[in-house]
Every structure is written in C-alpha cells, then in structure tokens.
Amino acid sequence: MARKLTLEFLKTEAGSGTVLGFAALFALIIANSPWSKDYFGWLKSEHVVQLGPVLLELTVSEWIKEGLMAIFFLVVGLEIKYEILRGELSDPRKLATPVLAAVGGMVAPALVYLAVSGLLSGPHAGWPIPLATDIAFALAIFAMVARNLPSSLRVFLLTLAIVDDLGAIALIAVLFSSGVQIGPLLWVVGLLAAGALVAQWKKIPAPFWVLGFGLIWYLTVQAGLSTSLTAVAFAAIVPVKDRRSDGQSPLQEAMHDLHPYVAYLVLPLFAFAKAGVSFAGLSLDQAFAPLVIGIALGLFVGKQIGVLGAATLASTLKIGRRPTGSTWLELYGVSLLCGVGFTMSLFIGILAFPGAIDSPEQVEVKIGVLAGSMLSAITGAMVLGIAANRRKKLAASAPENRKN
Numbered sequence: 001m002a003r004k005l006t007l008e009f010l011k012t013e014a015g016s017g018t019v020l021g022f023a024a025l026f027a028l029i030i031a032n033s034p035w036s037k038d039y040f041g042w043l044k045s046e047h048v049v050q051l052g053p054v055l056l057e058l059t060v061s062e063w064i065k066e067g068l069m070a071i072f073f074l075v076v077g078l079e080i081k082y083e084i085l086r087g088e089l090s091d092p093r094k095l096a097t098p099v100l101a102a103v104g105g106m107v108a109p110a111l112v113y114l115a116v117s118g119l120l121s122g123p124h125a126g127w128p129i130p131l132a133t134d135i136a137f138a139l140a141i142f143a144m145v146a147r148n149l150p151s152s153l154r155v156f157l158l159t160l161a162i163v164d165d166l167g168a169i170a171l172i173a174v175l176f177s178s179g180v181q182i183g184p185l186l187w188v189v190g191l192l193a194a195g196a197l198v199a200q201w202k203k204i205p206a207p208f209w210v211l212g213f214g215l216i217w218y219l220t221v222q223a224g225l226s227t228s229l230t231a232v233a234f235a236a237i238v239p240v241k242d243r244r245s246d247g248q249s250p251l252q253e254a255m256h257d258l259h260p261y262v263a264y265l266v267l268p269l270f271a272f273a274k275a276g277v278s279f280a281g282l283s284l285d286q287a288f289a290p291l292v293i294g295i296a297l298g299l300f301v302g303k304q305i306g307v308l309g310a311a312t313l314a315s316t317l318k319i320g321r322r323p324t325g326s327t328w329l330e331l332y333g334v335s336l337l338c339g340v341g342f343t344m345s346l347f348i349g350i351l352a353f354p355g356a357i358d359s360p361e362q363v364e365v366k367i368g369v370l371a372g373s374m375l376s377a378i379t380g381a382m383v384l385g386i387a388a389n390r391r392k393k394l395a396a397s398a399p400e401n402r403k404n
Contacts, residue, residue, distance in 0.1 A: 008237045020140040023268035024275035031276035039276055054218060064273045068266045070217055070227035075262050076135065076162050077235025078255045082153050085240050092394040097311050097320035098156050102163035104310025105338050106131045113294040122290025125352050128175065130298025130372065131367065132168040132344035135161040136267045137377070145381045146390040148395075149330055152323035157334050160307065166229065166399030168344060172351060184223035188230055191216055196237040209238060209250060277366050291361065292368040295345070299372025300379075301341035308332055329390075335385035339376025345369045 030039050043061040050056075058066065080089070089095040109130035117124055138161055142154055181324055213234050220230045241252040252285065311331060314320025322331060349365035 018144070019264060019268050020136065020271050021144075023271040024137070027272045027274075027276035030279070033274050036276075036278055036280075037096045043273055043276075049226065056218070056221065058221075061273055064269055066221060066227045067217075069232040069270055071258060072136070072262050072266050072270070073162075073231035074213065074229040074235050075255060075258050075401065077232035077254070077384075078154075078159065078238060078251050080159055080162060080232075081235055081238070082240060082251055082255065087155065089155065089159060091321065093314075093319065093321045094126075094323065095159070096142065097314045097322070098159040099163055100314045100320060101156075101307045101311045101335075102160045102167065102311075104306035105133070105160065105164055105303050105307070105335075108306025108309070109179055109298035112302035112305075115296040116294040116297055117290055119125075119319045120290035120293065122294055123353075123361070125351070126291055126294060126365070127298075128168070128171055129295050129345050129349045129352060130302060130339075130341055131164070131171065132348060133161045133164045133303075133338045134340050134342040134344050134373070135165060136270060137342050138340045140267070141340065141381055142334070142384070145384045146330075146333075146388055147314075150325040152322065153326050153330055153334055156326075157322040157337065160334075160338060162232065164338070165344060166232065168348065170229075172226070172348065175351075180225065181223045184219045185279050188216055188219045188223060188225075191219070192230070192233055192237060195234070199237050199239045206250065206253070209254070221367040270343070274346070277346070277370065279366075281377075286360070286364055287367060289364045289367075291364040292371065295349075295365065295368025296372035296375070299339040299341045299345065299369070301388055303341075303376065304332070304335045307335040307338050311335070327387065329383065330387045333380050333387055336376050336380030336383060339380070340373045341369055342373045345373070 003231055027039075030036065042058050046057055046059050048055070048057045083089040084095060089098075110127045113127045113130055114124065116122065117126070135158070138157060138172065139154070142157055145152065191212070198208075213231075216230055216234055217227055220227045235251075238251045238254060242249050308331065311320065311322070312328075315322055322328070346366065346369050349362070349369060353359070353361035353365060
C-alpha cells in the first residue's frame, strides 16, 4: 500500500511538473506584455468571503498564498509525517540528514551573502533572502528529470525544503512580523492541542478534520501569522492509524484525495500568481550590483555547499545516512535544486527592502533571485539527468553482466 501510494505521488508530480512550468512561463510573458497592468491589477484586487459572522477580505494574491498554499503545506506535512512514522524517515539517522542539511542550507547562504556584501560594500539587510527553498518549483524540476532515481531522494528534498521554509517563516516572524494578535494565536494553539487529544479516537469522521482545519486556518489569518506554519502543525495531529469502521487511514486518505488538486490546481495557480516578475526598469548596470551578486551566489553557491556539506558531515560522523539507494552525485543534484529560492526569496526580499515595487533595491533583488534560482535549477537538472542516465545504462547492462 505504501509503495503504491508513493508511486501514485511521483506519477502525479511528474505529470504536473509540465503544467507548473507552463504556468510560470505564461506569468512571465504576461507580466512583460501589454496586459501586464491587468495582470497585476487582478492580483491586487480584493475579494470578500462571508459565512455568517466569519468575514475575510483578501486580495487574489493573498487568497492564493494564504489559502491555497495552506492546502499544499498540509499535504506536505501529511507526507512527511507518514515517512517519519512508516516510511523512509522512520530511521532516525535518515531523518537527521535532511534536517541537518536544511540547517547547513540556511547558514551557508547567509555567510556567502555577508561575505560578498562585505567585500563589495553592499547592504547587509539582504542576508535572509537566499535562505529559502521554493518547494513547489524544486519538486517540479525533480519530478521532470529524476524518474529513474530512487524515491528516497524526493523524500529527502521534501523534508529538507519544508524544514528550510519553516525556518524562513520563523525568521520572517522574528525579523519582519508586527501586530500579531495574541487572542487568535492562543485559540490556534488550544485547538491544535485539543485536536491532538481527540485524534486518539479512531472513529472520528472526515468532516471533523475538514472543519477543524478550516477553523484553525481562519484563526491563523486573524492572528496575522503564516498559514503554512499551522498547516504543517495540523498535519502532525492527523491520525496515521487505520479507522476501525472502514480500515482506512485518515492521513493516507487525505494525502490520496488532496494531492491531485494540489498538483494540478494549487501549484499552477501559485506559480502563475508569483512568477509574474516584470523586467520593466531593469538595466545592465544593475546586473553586477553587490546586492545582485550576493543573492545569486548565496542561492547558487551557498545552498549547494551548505546542504551537501552538512549531509556529508552527518554521514561521516555516523549521525545521519544518505537516502536509501542514492549516490553522492544524485545527492549533489538535489543540493543544487535547493538553490531554487524563487517565490519565497522574492517574498523575503520585499520584507527586507520595503518600498516601491520598482525601487532600485527591489529591481536588484529580482535580478539576484532569478539569476541564482535559474542557475540552480538548470545545473541541478543537468546533474540529476546525468545521474538518471547512468542508472538507466547500469540497469540495461545488468542482464548481460549476469549472463557473463
């Protein structure tokens, strides 16, 4: 059952990777076309949803980021919980490796950025920008080029990316958040604790979890926090054990039902909303600004050094293990994909350098993030493609070797 579920996930992601890529490309095209004003106007337009006393007024961009992406992080959290309890990460040393690699993948980019900004007299405030990994795009690239590689690598990337992004979210909360509402926050914590207790009963029907997630999501928005964080927390309390009534696992059932919608609807919409970066106002003089170089090298150089270095150290010290069946070349390819910061890095850049969307700092942030992310994506895809071809050739020659 577990292997079948994993294969279905990989098949769905491989198919949706193309859809995600086209959505991002279309967003870039329309953002730099005569229809760019309509595109950005649509993203900024506000829409109201009211259900009785519950009232929310958010822009289209916010509905996608805080609403639809909460479902994405819920599915990611469910999968990680399943892998920790019953799958690849049930071995503590295999869990330790992506966690430590995520830490290395946050420390090294910050150090690279600060070193560049120090040498070139650039602004130090941009050091959090290259810390994040864009889970959606990294997974899509992996799905498209790594079909012959072990699924344990995808679990490694998924776990590393979620720890990475949770670290980035926590960093945002510490450095950039203001006006957090304590009342709704306490309700969120209380409901999560109550849900963890109620989850001990196996007869809880599916509508309970749907309504519970909706309530916690609403309170999170009211508290002024990122819904991604509470979505992962909610996934942690969903039972993995089978219900006595029908023998189905609520966690596996939710993963199976939600994943196609996330792959073919949520992620493409997110890509379309966030990948639309306008190049208006860009100049060649800004291409080599200290801020640009610091961000680009932080993502491309810092990420791969931090992730692969921490994974190697964990394996050498015997406190961690490589993903099952993987090679160091394959792990290096995954380390490169972690440098695809894209939407999350752009978001942090807006917080680090508040101001007009066409300000010099924002223009340089866009160039740096796009350059570092594209270098990481292209190089990572090439390395993983080479590794996949090696496996294919070895598999093809295996029968001949057995005959000899």
